[in-house]
Amino acid sequence: MKVLDRFLRYVRYDTTSDPHAPETKYPSTDKQLTLLSLLRDELREMGLSADMNAYGYVTATLPANVEGAPTLCYIAHVDTSPAVSGTDVRPRVIRYEGGDILLDEAGEYRITEADNPELSGYRGQELVVTDGRTLLGADDKAGVAEIMAAVEYFVTHPDEPHGTVKVAFTPDEEIGRGTDHFDVAAFGADFGYTVDGGELGEIEYENFNAASGLLEIDGVSVHPGSAKGRMKNAVEIFAAFQSALPKDQTPATTEKYEGFYMPDEVKGSVEHLVAYYIIRDHDKAAFEAKKAYFSELAERIDRAWGGGCVKATVKDSYYNMAEIIRQHMHLIDHAKAAMRSCGVTPRVVPIRGGTDGARLSYEGLPCPNLSTGGLNFHGRREFIPVRSLSTMTRVLIALTESYARP
Ligand SMILES: [Zn+2]
Incomplete structure (x- = not known):
């Protein structure tokens, strides 16, 4: 299945997390479990061993087809920010020819060139946008779709070399509880990446x-x-x-x-x-x-x-995960090389916030963050170029293969 089709399907699930839910309720909203169980089922249909535990974490393993490679992981979150409605998301694919993008019919919500200088770089491309009523949910369903598509690639191309690949989909990242019950030791990955960043090419390993x-x-x-x-x-x-x-x-x-x-x-x-x-x-x-x-x-x-x-x-x-990642700079070097091999210019940018990867890094799973390709997260003006979705999928494939080469 094409990564775009996956993405368009996943964003229709309402997965808003709730910061006011009691700490004892995990995940904070039951509706996240609907998408999480769908992902578990899709992974199983691909032939992977996949499970969802009592907290809703979905984990899966793609067994290695070469020996000696490290166990790599990719992590994305399914919940969307409670800042804007995520109910009844109606994604639209438009062709961008320049100018401002009108989101709703009344013209109240627009993505303007003035506020979004990066738009000009996407002229002539297809973009997925909202209808102005909701956020889009590229944060982080773009990451989910790209990881799923990359895994599917390896399942359908058994001759392409890869080590063991672990996948995790998590709830409640947007309310700061994404890793509260994540069992790093049981997950069993050596290191990996969260795929939860912004514009294509971003690599983040320095946070507050x-x-x-x-x-x-x-x-x-x-x-x-x-x-x-x-x-x-x-x-x-x-x-x-x-x-x-x-x-x-x-x-x-x-x-x-x-x-x-x-x-x-x-x-x-x-x-x-x-x-x-x-x-x-x-x-x-x-x-x-x-x-x-x-x-x-x-x-x-x-x-x-x-x-x-x-x-x-x-x-x-x-804490700033840079303290940990600096001992594993191969993670950044491999990510940069994988991006370049797909024609993407990597850019290391500091995160003015935290990430789930920061907590995981301190718990023993070094985990920098990679771009998804999406922009304007947490708002009605969120969008993602279709080409970025497929390019990022190729980056994940190239990255996985790079760790399987001796
Ligand atoms: Zn996110």
Whole structure:
């Protein structure tokens, strides 16, 4: 089956994950299991041993036809971002001849040349777009379709050399729980790739070091008419803390490898206030310095307000996988070579976020991230060039074969 047909079929399944589902519910939405079980069945129909476990993880093995090659894996997630509806996705294949792309009939949603300078590179190509009502789901059903198509290629071309290839399809990546129950040891791969990136050619192995910062402020509430010298307003204390954070270290003032602090949610009033921050930096030393400053600042503000009112708790969330991948740079070298062999110019780009591969890398499965070919993820303007889908499938085939060569 053509990779485009697979993709168009998979995106019709509503697989939105739910960040508000209780942690005990896994996957967060039952509808993800519909697509996951379909994928398990399709893998079995291809003749692979495939299973879906109690958490919904689908894993499959393509046995090696050469000896001595490492066990390689490819991982993609089936859920789509809760940021935009994923219900009743109606993908459309259009031929792009230049200009803006009208998504819905009312003309409310467009992919404009002004906002998408990369569009000009796809002139004359077929693109899969939405009808403006939903996201597309190329993140990450493009990855799913490309992995499935690559596996199918090896099944139908038994003479093409490959080592053992493991495949995993996971739920709940978009809500940060994608690897919560992933059993790296049982999976049994030496290393591999997540196929969950953006525009064709991207290779990602540097992501943020990430921590959460919790600020708890206890104020003293007194009737404002008689508050002189007595009231300690938690809102004012928070404002003092927030305004002492560096202005040039926010998401809106940084890019590429630059880190930041961001207040994500603030709840409170005069007597009590809690603020949830995220702290991010690619550089380990700068990351540690940011966390230390956050705690020191809380102590300083606490002293300024008489003590006993401000408490900061900093907790690490995940780390930059570059620390691990640098010990396995063959993963990047092989990916670059495979792309070049398919006429794609590889580009290593830093991730301003995390990936499932980052967690897996620290759990013993080195796992950089490869492009899917899709653009404008998590929105109605998401699209993917048809040619990128098939080229990326060829990249995965070439990559697999490159590890089977002595
Ligand atoms: Zn994704």
